[in-house]
Amino acid sequence: MVSPLFYSHLSLLILASILWILATVEAQRNVSVGDSLSANDKTMAWQSPSGDFAFGFQSIPTKQDRFLLAIWYAKIQERTIVWYANRDNPETDRDSTIELDNSGHLVLKDPKGKELWRSQRLTDGSQVSHAAMLDTGNFVIASKNSTNIWESFKYPTDTILPSQELDMGDHLLSTLVETSYSKGKYQLRFNSESFILNQIDMFTGKPYEAYFNFGNGSRLVFTESGYIRIQNLNGTLVEVAPINAVPKPDLYYYRATLDFYGVFNLYYYPRNPSGGGSWSVLWFRPMNICRRFINSTITSGRATFGTGPCGYNSICEPIQGRPNCTCPPGFSFLDDNNQYAGCKQDYASYPADCNPDGSTIGEDRFEFKPMSFADFPLGDYGVIKPATELECKQSCLLDCSCAVAILQDPTLSKDGNGTCWKKKIPLSNGWFDRESVDRTALFK
CATH class of the missing domain: 2.90.10.10 (Bulb-type lectin domain)
Known part of the structure; x- marks a missing residue:
């Protein structure tokens, strides 16, 4: 004889099955x-x-x-x-x-x-x-x-997902800032023979030249296993990211996002986090976005790459793959809520401060605030060599147009001679690096 308990368990099993089927039908x-x-x-x-x-x-x-x-x-x-x-x-x-x-x-x-x-x-x-x-x-x-x-x-907007592809007419466009969904100033797009990263002019929407190139190919493929590959014109897939093996896709979510600061990041997130989870960066390009803009401009000899990650009159420092933007001495942010928008001079020289010959009126009103390991490698309008620190300061002080002088210390120079580069406003592509920059910026 069948136990009543059996029928009770059977009824519960049937009910659970029906609920599961209904839930599945609703989900699909x-x-x-x-x-x-x-x-x-x-x-x-x-x-x-x-x-x-x-x-x-x-x-x-x-x-x-x-x-x-x-x-x-x-x-x-x-x-x-x-x-x-x-x-x-x-x-x-x-x-x-x-x-x-x-x-x-x-x-x-x-x-x-x-x-x-x-x-x-x-x-x-x-x-x-x-x-x-x-x-x-x-x-x-x-x-x-x-x-x-x-x-x-x-x-697509600013993100692609596993199994998604970007073809020749597709592009990603970053957001303006982290907390905004307005259009930003960075693109990932196909250009001629390859996929590139470039800034865009915010006033016209026109693209600047590339500051990073992913290599030749006509299609960018984000595989279901979490790899990003470029497909060549002959159909061959070339690995782009990541260099090492990715965590198992059945255990992690993935996304690749062109973030608001111009870096293309590959993220992963545990599907079943214990004690909370967060997106972690598995791979990113370019490795040093601050220097990437500078190197691209120096290599091409043309300043056609945009304002840089931090905007004009600012200092860019790479920290854990993203730019940290600060204002140099005597400058403050254009927008206190957006460190990437650039900086403005707290005091700007006006024609009334200048003599007809371009010299400064009342130079004793000014002083210099030094910043070690900082440089603005582009856009100097005057170079003095050889030059001591005193000569560099004096030349910038008396020059009404000079906002900052960059000094190469003679003791750090290969030929033993100091060099002084004079800069005007606006200053572009400033950067700070204790290991790579052996110059001192003297802000007037």
């Missing part, structure tokens, strides 16, 4: 035409089958009642955003909505019904079937003939 539910989400409902999002990724509205931590239409890592505490819509004006209000319409577009509207953004179509004439958030992090709109009408992987 496609987004139907007419389905929508609202920014005012934080609990609603379109999730991938595994729950690793979600598509919907994310609140902006630094701005009350402001949201992004985004894709993010849904299982980790940080909710890291890997894609967002409408880069020209990404922020939306509470009560904004996103809908999959019957023409096969995602349509973002503000609370008054004004259209803010709509997805482009990759194919014309196909009838929409559904949309879905995939476990790769790719959000797709599928047609009835099983092709993708649109997919987020084809319109």
Whole structure:
């Protein structure tokens, strides 16, 4: 005779199976035409089958009642955003909505019904079937003939994910600062025969020349195993990153992001963190972004690489792969909330301070503040050699145009002669390095 306890256990097993099936069906539910989400409902999002990724509205931590239409890592505490819509004006209000319409577009509207953004179509004439958030992090709109009408992987922002590729017409664009989603000043793009990093002019959007080159190739491939490779024109894949083996993909999440300070970072994060987790850098390029801008300009002989990581009149110091920006003596940040925007002189010389011959009026009002291991290698307008420290200071002091003099100490010079380089405002590509810079900057 079968025990009643057996039937009790069997009933519980069947119930658990039914609940699991229902949960699986719900997790894999496609987004139907007419389905929508609202920014005012934080609990609603379109999730991938595994729950690793979600598509919907994310609140902006630094701005009350402001949201992004985004894709993010849904299982980790940080909710890291890997894609967002409408880069020209990404922020939306509470009560904004996103809908999959019957023409096969995602349509973002503000609370008054004004259209803010709509997805482009990759194919014309196909009838929409559904949309879905995939476990790769790719959000797709599928047609009835099983092709993708649109997919987020084809319109990357500042991040790519494993299984994603960048082709010749694709690019990544950094954010402006760490806490903002506005367009930044760095690009990763294909140019002629290779993928490069370059700054862009913030006023025109035009690119400067490359400050880093990943090597020749027509496609950048982020593999599912966590490697970044370049595909040559003949189809060969060349390893770019990382140099060493990556942690197991089934244990870690990956992303590669062009960060707001101009470094392309490959990150990993434990899938099942114990006691909390965080993104760690596995690989990054360039290795020293402060020096990279300087070396690129010196090598080419042309100052066509942009303002550098820290902007004008600032000092760049590489710390753990990213630029640390400071203002030299006598200068302060243009924006106290953004150390990467550059610095301004606390006191600037004006025509009233200058004699007709260009000499300084009342030079006794000025003093020099030295900064060892600092240099502005570009843009000197006058060079004095040989020169002592006294001669260097005197020349800059009497010169109304001189804002800083760079002194090469005679005892550190190969030929035993000191050199003095005079600089005007604005100063570009300043950097600080105790090991590499053997000069002293004398700020007037």
